[in-house]
Amino acid sequence: MHILLTGAAGMIGRKLTARLVKNGELNGQPIERLTLTDIVAPEKPAGFFGKVETIAADMPAPGIGQKLVAHRPDTIFHLAGVVSAEAELEFEKGYRVNLDGTRALLDAVRAIGDGYRPRVIYTSSCAVFGAPFPLAIPDEFHLTPLTSYGTQKAMCELLLADYTRRGILDGVGLRLPAICVRPGKPNKAASGFFSGIIREPLAGKEALLPVPEATLHTHASPRAAASYLIHAAGLTREQLGARINLTMPGVCCTVAEQIEALRRIAGDAVTARIRREPDELVARIVAGWPHRFDARRALALGFRPEKTFDEIIRIHIEEDLGGKIAA
């Protein structure tokens, strides 16, 4: 099994790499080779005994797609892309990386053309949906994104489905919910506080809460995201049918419920580090996002979300804090 992973230096890319290395196999086949790429060269994973190649590459640049698939990876996890805020601020860069980069990769697979037909797992996003929403967004809700990022993701979902239908590759697209708890530093993304109000207090720091506590959102841990990607790699074409782009499930809860979960796990002293500082702009942006998904198809196909937000916090403490909380 040879696996190509794009966006390997990103947060989910690193978690997925670690999981693949730890598992040593995918779909029951030993992993013999990893090709890891990103705009900067990803780190070589420790403890992997197969062949590893790390490539710093700008995916839409001429010849890069061909270079990445030259050794015919059996499975391609395509995670590379610029994030939502960046795609909104930098119009051309967003289309170039998120649309043209994906197309370059798919066309490089097509160019081989001698029956080579890898499984391609594409990370899409719930940003493909746009308000107004029903109470819970069903699997067959139409795609009317309200950001350039969501537009690019929806366009790539369509490409992936057409390339799959034509037998060029064997695709599956996963619309990931918001990932929580994101490790690392606070960032300026409007969604940053969903992780911030958990991560910062657990590290002994103050966190700002810009939205009302009644704000509803759907979350999945980085571990769940990696599990989803691995599970998707094992689905058969018969299971997927013609509609290969799937909304992933998550834990839907209010900010108040997030804070209560944090209190149960870490106590009042930790939740006291959350400071309410209403920000109307952030509140308005967040109100326009999808809150809740009725991800029946994914559940029927065996994708397993966390059961509670407590579980999401515990995964963060275990994976990113070495089990330790700042009292």
Place this chain on the structure above:
Amino acid sequence: MHILLTGAAGMIGRKLTARLVKNGELNGQPIERLTLTDIVAPEKPAGFFGKVETIAADMPAPGIGQKLVAHRPDTIFHLAGVVSAEAELEFEKGYRVNLDGTRALLDAVRAIGDGYRPRVIYTSSCAVFGAPFPLAIPDEFHLTPLTSYGTQKAMCELLLADYTRRGILDGVGLRLPAICVRPGKPNKAASGFFSGIIREPLAGKEALLPVPEATLHTHASPRAAASYLIHAAGLTREQLGARINLTMPGVCCTVAEQIEALRRIAGDAVTARIRREPDELVARIVAGWPHRFDARRALALGFRPEKTFDEIIRIHIEEDLGGKIAA
């Protein structure tokens, strides 16, 4: 008012040009200039006293988009594209013309960038929908096309919506139903018989019917298509809202009802020229198409379909046969 029309040499392009020239105005503004383009140079329309430029152009080729919008058309009717069967047979050509060509045009508008913001009317297609279908496809049915053509149209709908949201242009996409009666010679499109069984008998020729008479389909005349495009040019942004891609209404009827309408208008001798010759492949292809639309938004926005299939036949006799039927 300066109008740019791409795909101007095609059937709908020619009908639309004739209508614009006859009307002499669009949205109450006199038409002073027409720029007509297609892969072959369109004919100069007779009886137009403004400035006309006809351009033979390959839209996705470098510099062509810029050339087409250099004189800042106020309204752009973007009809150019390769048809469904061709896009399916010629993968690269389909994506190049239908996706890259449209993107080149939109990006040329964007490149002007000094507040220029034309109304862009894009001809999409009901091929953006893919089976399984409900009995009638609602406005908000999700886009899961089952052809490369439908994929390209759906991708361009997304682009148009994003460019509109960002204020680069003022777009509206129309998903046209099957156009009937198509004038001209029989073609090899699987849908060709829907027009053929009307057009050929009226011209004194035999027509083959490859599908059961119970086959249901939705039709609009070429005249209705031109009316839809003109009506779309006059809609306001407030009327359209964020969801700018609209399913157009049509006359939904069975093949048996088409034939009965022909009998009412032209008599038994004409309908006797239809020969049943079942073709399982065609029947299977047609069965996978959308049959019926619940096009509420378009109706509420004032798009007016024909009321009966009889009306569609009479328009063909009037526009394409000079009022004469072969007895």
